Amino acid sequence: VSLRDADPDGALAPVLVLYIVGGSPASRRAVGNLRGICDELLGSRFTFDVIDLREFPALAGEHNILAVPTLIKERPPPGVRLIGDLSDRARVLHALDLGAA
Amino acid sequence: MRGLPPGAPTYDELARGLADAEAALEAVAAGAVDALASGHGADAQITALERADSFFVTLVTEMQEAAASMNSGGTVLYANPRFAELLRVPMSRVLGRTLAELTAEAGRPAAQRLLAEAVRGPARGTLELLRGDGGLVPVQVSAAPIAGDQPEVCLVAADLTDLRQAESTMREAEERFRSAFDQAPIGMALLSLDGRFERVNAVMAAITGRPEAQLLGTPLASVLEHSHATALLSRLAGVPGGEQDSTTVEVCYLNADGRGVWVAQSATVIGDADGRAQQILLQVQDIEGQRLHKQQLERQAAIIAFTSESIVSVTPRGEIETCNPSATRLYGYANDELAGERFERLTAPAQREAVAEAFGRAVAGDQVGPLETIRLRKDGSTFDASVTLSPIRDASGEVVRVASVSQDISERKRTAAELQRVSDELARSNADLEQFAYVASHDLSEPLRTVTGFVQLLADRYAANLDDDAREFVAFAVSGTQRMQELLDGLLAYSRAGTMEQRLAEVDCGRTLLRVLSGLESSITDSGTQIDIGELPTVVADPTQIEQLFQNLLANAVKFRAVDGARIRISAEEELDRHVVSIADSGIGIDPEHRERIFKMFQQLHARDEYAGIGAGLAICRQITVRHGGQIWVEETPGGGSTFRFSLPKRSLP
Numbered sequence: 186v187s188l189r190d191a192d193p194d195g196a197l198a199p200v201l202v203l204y205i206v207g208g209s210p211a212s213r214r215a216v217g218n219l220r221g222i223c224d225e226l227l228g229s230r231f232t233f234d235v236i237d238l239r240e241f242p243a244l245a246g247e248h249n250i251l252a253v254p255t256l257i258k259e260r261p262p263p264g265v266r267l268i269g270d271l272s273d274r275a276r277v278l279h280a281l282d283l284g285a286a
Numbered sequence: 287m288r289g290l291p292p293g294a295p296t297y298d299e300l301a302r303g304l305a306d307a308e309a310a311l312e313a314v315a316a317g318a319v320d321a322l323a324s325g326h327g328a329d330a331q332i333t334a335l336e337r338a339d340s341f342f343v344t345l346v347t348e349m350q351e352a353a354a355s356m357n358s359g360g361t362v363l364y365a366n367p368r369f370a371e372l373l374r375v376p377m378s379r380v381l382g383r384t385l386a387e388l389t390a391e392a393g394r395p396a397a398q399r400l401l402a403e404a405v406r407g408p409a410r411g412t413l414e415l416l417r418g419d420g421g422l423v424p425v426q427v428s429a430a431p432i433a434g435d436q437p438e439v440c441l442v443a444a445d446l447t448d449l450r451q452a453e454s455t456m457r458e459a460e461e462r463f464r465s466a467f468d469q470a471p472i473g474m475a476l477l478s479l480d481g482r483f484e485r486v487n488a489v490m491a492a493i494t495g496r497p498e499a500q501l502l503g504t505p506l507a508s509v510l511e512h513s514h515a516t517a518l519l520s521r522l523a524g525v526p527g528g529e530q531d532s533t534t535v536e537v538c539y540l541n542a543d544g545r546g547v548w549v550a551q552s553a554t555v556i557g558d559a560d561g562r563a564q565q566i567l568l569q570v571q572d573i574e575g576q577r578l579h580k581q582q583l584e585r586q587a588a589i590i591a592f593t594s595e596s597i598v599s600v601t602p603r604g605e606i607e608t609c610n611p612s613a614t615r616l617y618g619y620a621n622d623e624l625a626g627e628r629f630e631r632l633t634a635p636a637q638r639e640a641v642a643e644a645f646g647r648a649v650a651g652d653q654v655g656p657l658e659t660i661r662l663r664k665d666g667s668t669f670d671a672s673v674t675l676s677p678i679r680d681a682s683g684e685v686v687r688v689a690s691v692s693q694d695i696s697e698r699k700r701t702a703a704e705l706q707r708v709s710d711e712l713a714r715s716n717a718d719l720e721q722f723a724y725v726a727s728h729d730l731s732e733p734l735r736t737v738t739g740f741v742q743l744l745a746d747r748y749a750a751n752l753d754d755d756a757r758e759f760v761a762f763a764v765s766g767t768q769r770m771q772e773l774l775d776g777l778l779a780y781s782r783a784g785t786m787e788q789r790l791a792e793v794d795c796g797r798t799l800l801r802v803l804s805g806l807e808s809s810i811t812d813s814g815t816q817i818d819i820g821e822l823p824t825v826v827a828d829p830t831q832i833e834q835l836f837q838n839l840l841a842n843a844v845k846f847r848a849v850d851g852a853r854i855r856i857s858a859e860e861e862l863d864r865h866v867v868s869i870a871d872s873g874i875g876i877d878p879e880h881r882e883r884i885f886k887m888f889q890q891l892h893a894r895d896e897y898a899g900i901g902a903g904l905a906i907c908r909q910i911t912v913r914h915g916g917q918i919w920v921e922e923t924p925g926g927g928s929t930f931r932f933s934l935p936k937r938s939l940p
Contacts, residue, residue, distance in 0.1 A: 203382070206332055208343040209320030213355060213363035214436065220361040220382050235381030238323065238332050240367075245323035246330030249303070252310035253321040253332065266306065269313035 200259040201233035204250055207240070214270040215254040222274065226283050352425070352443040357436065358405050360385035360398070372425070372445060375418035385441075390414045390422050404429035404439045412446065424450050473549070473570035476556075479563060481506040481519045493549060493572055495542035506568075511538050511546075518553060522566055525555045536573065548574050598690045599678070600629045602649045607687065616694055618663040629690070634660040634668045641673070648675035648688045661692065670696040720781045727778040734774065738767040773888070776902030779834075780887060783909040788828040790939060795822035795832065795867065799856060802836045809844050813852070820857030823865045825934045831910045838903040839930050843871040846928075863936055864916065870929040881920050907932070 203219055205212030216235055223233060238245050238253055248257060251268070258265040258281060271277050295303065313319045314335070321334045346353050352369035356362050361384050370377045373388060380388070389397040393414045403409035408430040415423045425443035432438040467474050473490035475483055483501045491498045494509045507515035514537040534552040541547055554567045590597055596613035600606055606627045614621055617632055633641045637659045644654045655674035662668055671692045678687040741763045749757055799822060803810065810817065825832070843854045858867045876884060883889050885908040890901040904918075911918040911932045918932040 205381070206321045206334060207366075207377075207381075208346060208355075208364045209334065211318050211320040213438070214318075216363045216382050217357040217359075217361050217436065220384075221359070224359075233382055234378040236378055237381070238321075240377060242323075242330050242332050244330075245332060246325055249306070250323045250330075251306055252313055252319045253323060254319070266309075268306065268309045269316060269318035272318060 199261060201256070202259065203233060203235045203254060203256045204238055204244065204248070205235060205254045207237040209253075211270040212254045214272060215256070218271040218274070218277070219256065222271070222277060222281075222283075226278070352445070353441065354380070354443075355432065355438050355440045356385055356401070357438055358401070360401050362388070363438065369443070372423055372443065373415055373417050374421075379418065388415055390416050400427060400429060401439060404441070405431055405437055407431065413443070415443070423447060470569075473568075473572070475501075475568040475570070477506060477566040477568060479523075479566065481515065481566075484565065489572075490568075490570060493539055493541075493547055493570060495545075495547075509539055511540065514538065518551075522553055522555055525563065539570075547572060548577055594693075596692045596694075598624070598629070598632070598692075600645075600688045600690055602685060602688065604629045604645065606632075613692075616663075616692070617661070618665055618667075623664075632661055632690075634662045636660065644673075644675055645688060648677050649685055651677050651679075651685055653677065658695065661694075669694050670699050717785075720785050723777050723781040724785065727774040727781065731771070731774050731778075734767060734770055738764070738771060741767055773902075776888075776906075780902055780906050780909060783831060783834070783906045784913065788831070788913065790826055791829050792824055792939065793827050793829045793832045794824045795836075795858065798829070798833050799836050799840075802833060802840055805837070806840060806844060813844060813847055815844055815847060816851070816853045818853065818855040818857075820855070822856070822858045822867065823860065825865055826937050826939055827914050827934060828910075831913070835907050835910050835932065838907050839869045839932075842903060842930075843869055843873065843928075846873040847871065852927075861933075864933045865936065866931055866933045868929055868931045870923045870927065872923060872925065872927040874928075875922060875926055876920060876928050878922075884920065885918065 201219075201223075203215060205215060219233060236244060238250070244250075245253075248255075254268070254270060256267045256271060256277075265280050265282075267277060267280050310319065310322075314322075319335060321332050323330055323332050325331050346364075346366045349366065350368065352366065352372040354362050354365035354369050361382060362380055365377065365380045367377065370380050373380060385397050385401055386394045396411065397413055400409050400411045400413065408428070410426070410428050413425050413427050415425055417423055424446035426446050427441055427443050429439050429441040432440050467476075467485070468487050470487055470489065473493045474487045475490045476485040478484055482503055482505050484503075486498050486501050488498070491501060494501060496509065501509070505515075506519070510518075514535075518535075518537075534550050536548060537551050538546040538548050549570045550573050551568060551570045553569070555563045556565045556567055557563050590610045593610065594612055596610065596616040598606055598609040598613050606624050606629055609624050611621075614624060617624070629645065630638050630642065640657075641659055644657060648654050653674070653676050656672040657674075659671055659673055660668050661671040661673075672695045673690060673692040676689045676691070677685040678689055680686045741760060745757075745760045745764055749760075752760065796819070799819065803817065809815075840854070840856075852872045854872075855870045856868070857870075858865055885904045886901075887905040888901040889905075907930075908918050911934070915935045915937075916933040918930065921929045921931065923929045
């Protein structure tokens with residue numbers, strides 16, 4: 186099941202989580218870039234969660250996060266993680282298996 | 287391939303870890319990383335790469351206002367905790383959302399405009415943000431662009447909820463005031479501090495007799511008596527706002543038609559938040575009706591206080607509530623001593639049952655009395671009283687009090703008893719007298735007849751033996767005895783008229799009159815008297831006495847004619863409860879001063895040699911009419927002469 190075909194309200198709702206440290210420049214860019222990609226390719230039917238690791242630092246260990254920001258696609262499989270501010274658009278599309286628009 | 291020791295990462299894990307580390311290094315080199323994470327689980331640590339940035343982050347995190355940064359598309363790139371709190375959602379639901387998504391639908395265009403403006407320069411506005419629970423948060427927003435390779439907007443939002451609430455509370459308060467003002471059943475007006483009408487309600491317009499439009503802007507003094515207006519304004523000058531002018535004064539408004547309307551007026555100075563006087567609120571109640579009512583009550587109270595009747599107000603349970611001064615005097619109590627006492631205390635023990643029964647009827651709604659009863663004073667003495675018990679009802683018709691009005695009638699009763707005694711005595715002595723008159727006249731007749739007989743014999747048989755003087759003396763004696771005989775006969779007739787038992791029958795006055803006239807025929811014919819007879823009634827009376835009545839009156843009329851050829855007219859009139867018979871002659875008439883005297887026994891107006899008689903006839907007539915329950919009197923006949931009239935009551939045979 187590709188992310189593009191996932192049912193955002195279904196039992197296997199896609200899980201896309203961006204880990205950041207709030208307010209930092211790369212994190213701000215990452216949020217803006219991710220939102221831009223989602224809007225453009227997935228439409229408004231799709232959302233992601235943004236977690237500020239300053240608020241929940243333990244999550245960094247739990248998810249083996251090395252650097253912030255990190256985007257993790259948990260569902261649908263395969264799991265994918267992307268480190269950085271997501272400004273390399275082509276790479277992001279490739280990693281998320283969305284292909285070019 | 288050798289196996290790995292237990293607990294060690296698998297090959298895949300190691301490979302992924304290496305790939306991650308490589309990606310991380312690459313990202314750090316590209317400047318796409320803010321921080322590094324180290325350690326495992328709860329011990330994980332986040333190490334920011336740019337130290338300088340953390341100062342601002344801390345500042346923004348700790349500030350009281352909600353703050354966020356967003357890109358030109360409105361996507362929230364960062365928000366401080368206060369921002370998430372304001373929207374009542376976790377931070378994860380704020381970051382990455384757009385301003386439009388966080389704004390109420392109706393406010394989205396405004397949010398877009400604000401954002402577009404803020405990209406170019408500082409912008410302000412109000413927005414309503416959408417809370418996680420569906421509610422709305424009004425906010426005052428300040429936004430400004432942040433310079434950088436990617437344009438960003440920094441936005442600070444202040445919660446207006448409290449302010450809005452305060453505004454709406456104020457609006458409601460004002461609305462309530464307006465409605466209270468307009469709907470108030472009393473007159474209300476707002477005045478400027480110099481005393482001009484700025485707002486009036488309908489009742490106020492009615493009191494002044496002018497339409498609202500005409501009142502606005504005019505000075506108070508144009509509708510209120512001038513001295514009252516100046517007094518009010520000078521009293522309120524200098525009073526700080528919010529203070530009630532505690533005195534309610536009665537003042538007179540002048541209606542449009544010049545009529546005065548008395549009102550009770552109070553005033554309040556309305557101030558602003560700092561207590562500075564702004565306006566004057568007048569509250570005015572028409573007391574014209576109250577004044578009239580009060581005057582009426584005062585008059586009634588005065589009547590109750592000064593009436594000689596004793597008035598006691600009693601509750602339906604039989605307790606005395608109040609009483610007037612006459613009552614305290616009458617019952618011998620001090621001023622307020624009776625209040626709260628049982629009503630029975632005012633009644634003699636023997637009468638209590640009867641009074642209680644009457645009281646019960648009054649409570650049930652009947653007016654009871656006047657009933658005669660025996661009342662009890664405080665000192666135990668009693669007196670006769672006439673008592674009336676009247677129910678007093680309230681507006682719903684229920685009996686709430688019983689008014690007991692009593693009068694001391696012991697004096698009246700004593701007087702009545704005394705009168706009865708005197709009248710009884712008089713009747714007895716009259717009866718004695720009449721008995722005496724009868725006995726006297728009857729018993730004296732016998733010896734008189736003897737004297738008369740012998741004197742007559744003397745005159746008849748011995749006249750020749752007497753000289754002239756003796757004959758003259760005998761003649762006087764004869765005449766004297768005759769006269770005496772007549773007097774005795776008259777007295778006897780009179781006493782008979784008063785004492786004889788009456789035999790009542792229907793008497794046709796016309797026939798009776800004819801019989802009497804035939805007896806008098808010769809003297810009527812001789813004197814040439816002309817008789818006119820009108821229609822006469824049939825009455826219930828003693829026939830003999832009625833005949834005697836006509837006999838005496840007609841004989842008198844013939845006797846006292848002035849000249850021969852006189853006229854006598856007999857007629858009758860029927861009145862409501864009696865017949866009045868008139869015998870009018872054209873005779874010599876009677877002086878007004880004698881008109882009473884002629885009906886007394888043996889009273890004569892004329893010398894005996896002029897008109898014969900002993901003065902008994904009219905006295906007998908009066909005796910007869912009085913015994914029949916009628917009257918007799920004399921009037922002057924128009925054109926000269928006397929008219930005797932007697933009345934006989936209408937009655938039927940028993």
